[in-house]
Amino acid sequence: xxxxxxxxxxxxxxxxxxxxxxxxxxxxxxxxxxxxxxxxxxxxxxxxxxxxxxxxxxxxxxxxxxxxxxxxxxxxxxxxxxxxxxxxxxxxxxxxxxxxxxxxxxxxxxxxxxxxxxxxxxxxxxxxxxxxxxxxxxxxxxxxxxxxxxxxxxxxxxxxxxxxxxxxxxxxxxxxxxxxxxxxxxxxxxxxxxxxxx
Numbered sequence: 001x002x003x004x005x006x007x008x009x010x011x012x013x014x015x016x017x018x019x020x021x022x023x024x025x026x027x028x029x030x031x032x033x034x035x036x037x038x039x040x041x042x043x044x045x046x047x048x049x050x051x052x053x054x055x056x057x058x059x060x061x062x063x064x065x066x067x068x069x070x071x072x073x074x075x076x077x078x079x080x081x082x083x084x085x086x087x088x089x090x091x092x093x094x095x096x097x098x099x100x101x102x103x104x105x106x107x108x109x110x111x112x113x114x115x116x117x118x119x120x121x122x123x124x125x126x127x128x129x130x131x132x133x134x135x136x137x138x139x140x141x142x143x144x145x146x147x148x149x150x151x152x153x154x155x156x157x158x159x160x161x162x163x164x165x166x167x168x169x170x171x172x173x174x175x176x177x178x179x180x181x182x183x184x185x186x187x188x189x190x191x192x193x194x195x196x197x198x
Contacts, residue, residue, distance in 0.1 A: 004163065005170030006193055007149060008177060008184075009060065010037035016184040017047050021055055023193045026170070028055060032072050033062035033084060036182035037174065041075035048077055056101060058082050066091055073100075082122065092117035105151070113146040122172055125152025131175055133158070136165040143167055156191040160198060171196055 008020045009029030020028050028051060030044040031037045039047070048057040057078040061069050063085035073081055073095070080101035083091055092102050096117070104118035107128050113121040121144055125133055133153030134141050143166045150168035155176030163171065175181070177188040 004197055005147075005149065006196055007056075007058065007170065007172040008174070008189060008192075009058070009151075009172055010035070010174040010178075010182070011047065011184065012037060012039050012043070012182070013184070014047060014050060015186070016189070017050050019184075019186045019189050020193075021051060023190045024197070025055060025189075025193060027058055027080070029058040029060050029082065029172075029174070030076065030078065031060045032069075032076075033060055033064065041072050044072075044076035044078060056080050058101075058103065060084060060105075061087075063087075066094055069095065083118075084124075084128075087116075089116045103149075107152075110142045111144050111148075113144055113148055119147070120170075121146070121148040122151055123148060128152060133162070136162055141166075154192075156188060156195050159192060159196045163196060 005026045007027035008025045010031050011017050011028050030039050051057050058080040059073055059078045060082045081095050082103035082105055084105040102118045103120045103122055104116055105122040105124050107124045107126055131153050147169050149170040149172045150166055151172035154171055154173045173192055177192050179185040
């Protein structure tokens with residue numbers, strides 16, 4: 001078993017949560033930002049309660065007011081907050097709490113872990129949501145260092161190559177394990193995790 005950190009994002013059903021846990025995911029994400037994968041706090045809480053302690057539960061936010069991020073985090077009972085917009089250091093400062101992991105998502109390079117006070121850095125595709133990954137082999141692609149996750153355009157067919165090329169500490173996938181937009185495939189989740197760890 002490799003030490004690679006794997007996060008599966010955009011979960012909305014108990015079946016998908018159970019599949020991720022059984023397949024060996026390290027983290028699962030619930031989207032609170034506007035998306036085809038959005039869940040409410042009550043649903044996220046029910047799903048998060050199914051998750052064993054060793055798997056991180058993450059709430060994903062984009063450009064939402066700090067008060068809303070705080071409220072949804074509290075109501076859902078999640079372990080980690082992922083900020084996916086232009087939130088400044090004041091968000092990270094205000095959201096820091098004992099035992100809570102803060103994740104900063106960015107689509108800009110160069111990016112350095114800890115610039116805004118985050119615990120983990122997530123590097124999204126240059127055009128987030130497009131499904132088009134970075135050209136990892138390009139000389140202009142400067143991989144971050146430390147605890148960073150590669151996201152954007154990953155799927156079972158390219159994840160191994162992505163890890164070997166970038167040296168990523170972890171990977172994050174959402175649409176790459178879906179049978180249709182917003183609908184996860186258990187087979188693709190299992191294949192993605194097994195392939196990434198190979």
